[in-house]
Amino acid sequence: MPSLLIRLVLAEVTRWYAAGVALFLALQLTDALSSTVANLITYKPALSTAAGAFLSLAPSFLNRSLVLAVPFAILLALARMQSDNELKAISAGGVPPLRLVWPIALPFLLVAAITYANANQFAPQGMARWWNTWYGVYNMTPPPPEQLRYTYAPPGALYYAGKVITPPGSDEAQLQGVMVQRGQTILTASTGTWNTRTRTWTLLAPWETRPGQPPRALTGPVTVPQTDRLRPAIIEVEQTTTSVLRARAADPGLPGTDRREAAFTVAQRTADPVTPIIFALAAGALGLLLRNRAAAFGAVLVFLVGFYALWTTMPGLARAGAVQPDLAAWTPNIAFLILAAALAWRLR
Structure with a gap:
């Protein structure tokens, strides 16, 4: 041509x-x-x-x-x-x-x-x-990153939080809608905290349920071990670079x-x-x-x-x-x- x-x-x-x-x-x-x-x-x-x-x-x-x-x-x-x-x-x-x-x-x-x-x-x-x-x-201050419907299930236990809020630069995340099952004991609470240094969850004023017993309210906070790592909060994909998205796609915990x-x-x-x-x-x-x-x-x-x-x-x-x-x-x-x-x- x-x-x-x-x-x-x-x-x-x-x-x-x-x-x-x-x-x-x-x-x-x-x-x-x-x-x-x-x-x-x-x-x-x-x-x-x-x-x-x-x-x-x-x-x-x-x-x-x-x-x-x-x-x-x-x-x-x-x-x-x-x-x-x-x-x-x-x-x-x-x-x-x-x-x-x-x-x-x-x-x-x-x-x-x-x-x-x-x-x-x-x-x-x-x-x-x-x-x-x-x-x-x-x-306004931008809201801290948050993760919805967090679930972690090691052998013999189950950890769930309806929302995990991670303030930038903090070692402690806020938990909302918390449930922890360890063995035959189930703990539920409206709020709690996740300390990433000590790898523990602290449930504030939780309810405890055991087989054959009615639920009872505990008067103080309860701290339980939690060995999972705190993952980066989910940010909208349109605001996330491709390298971060690749890691997110390969993360079996999400x-x-x-x-x-x-x-x-x-x-x-x-x-x-x-x-x-x-x-x-x-x-x-x-x-x-x-x-x-x-x-x-x-x-x-x-x-x-x-x-x-x-x-x-x-x-x-x-x-x-x-x-x-x-x-x-x-x-x-x-x-x-x-x-x-x-x-x-x-x-x-």
Whole structure:
């Protein structure tokens, strides 16, 4: 294929791509502003604080825009070329239209590299700064990390806490909704503490239950040994770096839901950066079949809505264990890769 032809096609796609990135960035910024403008007016933060908060969302906004702009740019660029009979001229010159797809897709390898770096490092850090900034705007201290439904079952015993609250820099965690079963004795309490240095649990004013005896209230605190380690509290996956999520996914002491969610997010942060390339292949093949810009705009909507439906459905299925986390993360890309192959077969 002549290099001049490749440059001309890429120049057309690049112009539309820049416009698409700007469009999707503006839409996301408008959405973020509309959801927070009331709080900005109420609490009147400094301009630098508000600007810093929105700047922390830039990696996440950029990732979405870089991906969503791919089908937008390719479909509209090819539709324009189709309506001006440029694709017919290229075909008449002896270049099969399908050969245009690969040159269009290759530059998006750079987009994939940028989105990978953003998704795995910068976007999680940005989301954490976003939430911490708003606690400052509200003049509140960020709540200490907490873990829900903690369970530990060594031989002959069972330890349960509905909530474990870990203040930063403290050797002692707060327990809520506590139950300890050791042998035939069951202790329950509304609150307690976990001392990580002495590896003990202290139940405050617990109730004691023994077989064949009615429960009785104990007047003072009761301390029992607890040999499990205090794990880092579960932080929202969108605020957690990939290295931490990998450790979370491999931790057998965590609930299955948390492990599966972490494993899915790790896989998704690899799968999502590949999406621009898959989009380029599928949109390139689809764009060669379109005849006008109206059809291209409709195809963009169908394209993005179809992908979004899969992309938003898979996390819930992965957390529930209905689909393996890795398969769930890659399903949208697999579906659109199959679409690209079907369209390419149609164009052959």
